[in-house]
Amino acid sequence: MKVDILLGLQWGDEGKGKVVDVMAPHYDIIARFQGGPNAGHTLEFDGQKFVLNTIPSGIFRNGVSSVIGNGVLIDPFLMLRREIDRISAFTDVKSKLLISNRSHLILPTHRLLDAASETAKGERRIGSTLKGIAPAYTDKASRDGLRTGDLLSADFERKYRILKASHLQKLEVLFGYDVHTARIDGLSLEEYESEWLAAVEELRTYRICSTEYFLNNALYEGRLILAEGAQGSLLDVEFGTYPFVTSSNTIAAGVCSGLGIAPSKIETVYGLFKAYCTRVGEGVFPTELSDSTGELLQRQGNEFGSTTGRPRRCGWLDLPLLQYSCMLNGVNQLIMMKADVLNHLQTIRVCTSYQGVPEKEIPFELTKDIKVNYEELEGWAREITSADIPAELMRYITLIEDYLNLKITLVSIGPDREQNLYLS
Numbered sequence: 001m002k003v004d005i006l007l008g009l010q011w012g013d014e015g016k017g018k019v020v021d022v023m024a025p026h027y028d029i030i031a032r033f034q035g036g037p038n039a040g041h042t043l044e045f046d047g048q049k050f051v052l053n054t055i056p057s058g059i060f061r062n063g064v065s066s067v068i069g070n071g072v073l074i075d076p077f078l079m080l081r082r083e084i085d086r087i088s089a090f091t092d093v094k095s096k097l098l099i100s101n102r103s104h105l106i107l108p109t110h111r112l113l114d115a116a117s118e119t120a121k122g123e124r125r126i127g128s129t130l131k132g133i134a135p136a137y138t139d140k141a142s143r144d145g146l147r148t149g150d151l152l153s154a155d156f157e158r159k160y161r162i163l164k165a166s167h168l169q170k171l172e173v174l175f176g177y178d179v180h181t182a183r184i185d186g187l188s189l190e191e192y193e194s195e196w197l198a199a200v201e202e203l204r205t206y207r208i209c210s211t212e213y214f215l216n217n218a219l220y221e222g223r224l225i226l227a228e229g230a231q232g233s234l235l236d237v238e239f240g241t242y243p244f245v246t247s248s249n250t251i252a253a254g255v256c257s258g259l260g261i262a263p264s265k266i267e268t269v270y271g272l273f274k275a276y277c278t279r280v281g282e283g284v285f286p287t288e289l290s291d292s293t294g295e296l297l298q299r300q301g302n303e304f305g306s307t308t309g310r311p312r313r314c315g316w317l318d319l320p321l322l323q324y325s326c327m328l329n330g331v332n333q334l335i336m337m338k339a340d341v342l343n344h345l346q347t348i349r350v351c352t353s354y355q356g357v358p359e360k361e362i363p364f365e366l367t368k369d370i371k372v373n374y375e376e377l378e379g380w381a382r383e384i385t386s387a388d389i390p391a392e393l394m395r396y397i398t399l400i401e402d403y404l405n406l407k408i409t410l411v412s413i414g415p416d417r418e419q420n421l422y423l424s
Contacts, residue, residue, distance in 0.1 A: 001219050001224055002266060002267035003219070003259075003267065004226050004268040004270065005269045005270065006023065006226060006272065007233065007251070007329060008231065008271075008273070009234075009273045009331070010233070010234055010278070010325070011232050011235055011241075011277070011278065011283075012230075012231040012280070013040075013303075013305070013312060014272040014273055015274070015337035015412060016057065016229065016230075017041025017042050017043045018042065018043055018044070018057075019270070019272060019335055019337075020056070020057035020058055020226065020228050021043045021061070021417055023226060023270075024057070024058035024060075024061040024064050024226070026224065027224045028063075028064065028223040029066075029067060029218055029223060029224070029225045029226070030056040030057065030067070031056060031067035031068075031069055031211075031225060031226070031228065031259055032056045032067070032069055032072050032227075032228050033229065033258030034069075034071040034072060034248040034254045035229075035231055035248055035250070036054060036072060036073030036106060036131060036133050036136070037054055037073070037078045037079065037106070037131045037133075038129040038131045038231070038246065039053055039230035040053055041053075041228075043057060043060065045417045045418075048090070050086070050090075052083065052087075053078065053079070053082075053083050054068065055084065055087070055097065056228050059097070065097075066096050066097050066098070067097075067098045067099075067211050067214065068097070068098070069100050069211060069258045069259040070258060071103070071254060071258025073103065073105070073106050074148060075131065076202075077108075077192070077196040077199040079199075079203075080199040081199060094205075094207075097207065099203075099206055099208045101148055101152070103147065103148045104136055104139070104140045104145045104147055105136070105145070105146045105150075105151075106136045107146065107160070107163060107167065107196075108184060108192045108193045108196050109163075109168060109171070110132030110135040110136045110167070111132040111135075112167070112177065112179060113171060114133065114134060115130050115182070116171055116177045120175055125282060127244065127281020133246065135167075137248060138247075139163070144166070149208060152208060211260070212261075216261065219261075219265060227259060229250055229255075231246050231248075231250045232325075233251050233325040233329060234321060236248075236249055238251075239251060244281065244282050244284075251325075251329050252269050252329040252330060268332045269329050269330050269331050269332050270331070271333070271335065273317075273322055273325075273335075273336060274317075274336070274337050274341075275336055275341065276315065277314070277316065278297075279313045280305050280313070285315055286351065286366060286372050287318045287351045287372060288313050288314070289314055293345070294315065295314075298314045300343075300344060301314070317351065319350060319351055319403050319404070320353060320357075320361060322400075323360050332406075333406070334400075334406050334408040335408065335409065335410045338412060339393060339411050340384055340413045340419075342380075343380065343384065344381065345381065347376060348378075349374040349375070349377075350375050350376075350396075350399065351372045352373055352374065352375050353373045354371065355371040355373060377392070377395060378392050378395075386421055393411075397423075409423055411423065
């Protein structure tokens with residue numbers, strides 16, 4: 001058997017959680033391959049709403065195993081107290097979850113370093129979620145990090161103290177940061193650390209193992225695996241809109257290094273995109289709408305970060321950027337999310353090219369001076385149902401398919417797992 005991949009093609013927040021939940025019954029294993037608690041995957045069903053940050057989005061499906069791969073960062077406190085505790089009444093997480101012993105840990109001091117670094121950047125700030133992601137990946141790259149497997153070592157406390165001391169020195173010397181007055185989610189460092197260490201003790205009772213063996217053995221046995229991405233392709237550290245990116249590989253190539261699966265094992269790549277564009281934090285946004293239409297999209301789409309609560313900037317669909325993401329990921333099938341958010345628009349615009357740039361390409365660096373060319377379409381201006389698919393929506397879909405030379409197989413028309421259109 002082979003591995004399918006589901007990932008976002010924009011700046012994140014495309015609705016991956018919902019689609020993974022919908023697709024999960026067709027798979028034996030759902031595996032997260034990168035990112036950490038900076039992600040927020042929202043699922044809605046049976047009148048309930050859940051936000052998952054680290055746990056794979058198939059966790060609510062019976063008979064499906066969930067794997068946190070080696071490419072993921074884990075904050076034990078956030079995962080256990082702010083995530084698992086919220087969903088434990090609805091699913092047996094411990095019986096379904098496997099955690100890679102090679103995944104890296106986010107320490108309390110990583111979060112302080114994140115905040116200090118972002119403050120020091122001033123006007124050059126990235127728009128970090130302040131979850132400690134970049135400092136933890138920095139330690140991983142510099143070979144200083146603590147891995148989840150270290151929790152099972154008798155030497156863990158010594159390793160933790162050494163890394164914590166190094167972080168405190170950086171905070172004091174490089175940033176002039178006063179850790180005695182610092183707060184993490186409203187707690188002092190000592191209070192947060194106490195909660196974090198208590199969560200570490202509980203995390204030791206979970207299945208921490210070499211998940212690369214588990215996954216490859218599962219493939220040999222003929223089991224079906226879906227790899228779940230976090231963030232979006234335009235936030236990839238290599239190919240995203242640098243420097244306003246995350247610190248990991250969010251594209252399909254990250255599956256191999258983030259799960260320990262060979263490239264030859266990858267089959268279908270499902271690419272998700274919204275019917276419009278959104279972006280959280282800083283960075284150039286060529287099709288951004290700073291007017292009443294942008295406010296309408298934000299309001300109708302409930303465009304507020306599921307992890308941070310920050311409002312998302314909204315704009316028209318950008319086809320050159322979407323084409324770029326499809327190329328990088330080798331997308332086989334497209335899934336369009338939040339088509340229903342456009343229900344109230346009489347006119348819809350789509351970016352088809354950038355001025356002064358070869359057709360269907362994007363420049364090396366997006367700047368505030370970039371100008372875009374739009375194509376204008378008539379909106380459908382009414383509700384969408386499976387029994388009434390507007391002709392205007394189908395024209396919108398056809399435009400996208402023709403531009404990308406790919407088929408859209410699913411269109412989401414609402415937040416619930418049942419609100420979808422399946423296209424042949």
